[in-house]
């Protein structure tokens with residue numbers, strides 16, 4: 277359960293958490309059309325707090341709004357400022373931030389172009405997304421029977437609320453079968469991503485991940501890891517990956533704002549490599565944490581001070 281903080285940002289105002297109430301005919305609640313983001317703010321080794329890649333997340337929020345043709349009332353800069361001020365208003369030095377741009381109440385039915393476009397930002401404390409021990413030991417996964425979005429059916433590049441029914445179905449299926457997370461394939465059988473994270477494999481020292489034209493969200497953590505890997509001199513390819521390549525990989529890991537860099541130790545009851553997080557995963561995980569909350573000063577452009 278989420279522990280409530282003091283304040284929520286709603287349509288430009290800071291309101292007490294319990295006062296952030298919405299009309300029952302809020303359009304997005306009924307039809308699943310809203311753009312949202314997930315962002316983390318970390319306390320760094322020096323004691324200061326910084327939001328990681330805030331500008332990139334707010335840009336993706338704007339891109340998602342463009343994809344679903346809704347016009348936010350607030351500029352990207354205003355939303356960035358609101359994220360920082362929300363953390364200050366709540367007096368937290370680490371948090372997960374959830375901006376959401378949604379369609380308010382007025383007309384009902386799927387065509388409601390004149391309903392107000394509203395926005396909220398909520399912050400809360402969120403630990404390891406895939407549970408205790410996931411970051412250290414890795415997770416057990418199952419390839420889902422559910423298929424990732426077909427490009428003619430939805431817009432995988434958007435972080436659109438309604439698209440997450442696909443993720444929820446896959447995640448439930450995996451959890452009910454006793455696994456930690458689902459891996460989704462596309463309609464032709466190629467590996468896409470987890471229910472809420474991108475995926476990488478390591479084979480013979482080469483890091484591989486599906487390309488952005490695959491049915492995946494263009495993950496900001498994915499891009500961070502690609503950058504860090506290239507800077508570390510690791511060979512990297514963005515390529516389609518098959519299910520058997522996944523089984524035969526030396527290492528597999530997930531990336532995402534929520535999961536950070538989480539090793540995958542098993543896929544469909546097959547141990548990945550030795551069944552323990554591998555050296556490349558470990559190296560990139562350490563590197564990632566050093567950048568987001570450690571002492572590594574590189575990439576200051578990725579951090580917004582709170």
Ligand SMILES: Cc1ncc(COP(=O)(O)O)c(C=O)c1O
Nearest residue numbers: 472473474493495496497532533
């Ligand atoms: C479906 C999906 N893929 C990938 C990701 C990872 O994206 P990011 O690294 O930007 O958090 C997320 C999380 O937002 C997601 O929901």
